[in-house]
Amino acid sequence: MADPLTPKPTDRFSFGLWTVGNPGRDPFGEPVRPRLDPLEAVEMLAEAGAWGVNLHDNDLVPIDATARERDRIVKDFRQACRDHGLVVPMATTNLFTDPIFKDGAFTSNDGRVRAYALQKTMRAIDLGVELGAKVYVFWGGREGTEVDASKDARDACRRFREAIDYLCAYCIDQGYSLRFALEAKPNEPRADIFFPTTGHYLAFITTLAHPEMVGVNPEVAHEHMAGLNMHHAVAQAIDMGKLFHIDLNDQVPGRYDQDLRFGSANPKAAFFLVRLLEESGYEGPRHFDAHAYRTEDRDGVAEFARGCMRTYLILKEKAREMREDSEIQDLLARIHRHQRDLEDLTRQYTKDRARKLGEMSFDRKGLAEAGLEYERLDQCVTELLLGVRSKSSKASASGRARGRR
Ligand code: GLT
Ligand code: MN
Ligand code: MN
16 A cells, blocks of 8 residues: 555646745845746755645746746746656745735835736736646735825725736636635734635625635735634535635744744644545645745755645645544544434524424423533543554543543
């Protein structure tokens, strides 16, 4: 049997050029390692076992490249991807690095900046499609404010909507089958960024002209920066059929934007996320949007990339162990008290069902008194994650559980 911890193309692991390519600059310090050239990044990712590589337009093509330079760069990159067996599943536009975007792109107060942002995005979409991308990510890094007097947040919503509607229409017109994925973040690099959480975007999508073309790209770090539960945000996106892409990394809440190696800060949260992705039937890329520590050299960056994938696969194995753990499954079976007759009565309203429900009486005190065994459940899962759940402890524990029934 194949080693379950070795990445395979069917795992659909991808990395951005900007992730392994990151030279380790931060607001307080200069780069600590050379920026990895896109062709070298492709080689490193293929060696590590990745399936895909993603990019911003300017990760590959410098912002001031001529048309001829662009064509040559793209040709070489496509060839490198082919040679190393990598695909380009997702592409995006850099709408935040160039100084022109200092006050945002689609939500800038300057109509010329907004127009340039649209033009740049249409060109970047063409590039993404040329490379075979199926998903196009929108991260509004500088769509925000420090000075609330400067922008009416309602204008920002309207301008952002107009931009997305415009670009959806562009794709339809070009015959592109691209889907858009909106990525939320609460702050950094702006004091406040519009649409700060995945939930905000899920609501915004319903106001678009082509809502069927647009979903979300939740990022672990961004939900954690907002103090939220990523796995709940992703579950809601799945429930709405809107999980088009996902950015996996890690983050301690309350810190700067860390973009840590997947699962390195909160492995338990990472476990529930992996379990959800694997058990929900999500078929999209598992994209790592993270950076190696600034302490690392090139070998450390490769170690970081392997670590992201390995941790994901370990947690996927843990999800399987959880499904096969008889004590945990017994506990879950007891915890979920299915009551067929009541479910028939409450699932969907009819006058008759509401009348019957109205006539029922409930043992309110008795229901409140019963313990729910969540302490035991959580301890079992914790031990499973910590790797100390041996066969014998499962057997003795399930004896204890039987005693309770
Ligand atoms: C940038 C940001 C990420 C976004 C990328 C896509 S760029 O690194 O921090 O969260 O996903 O624009
Ligand atoms: Mn991201
Ligand atoms: Mn991030």
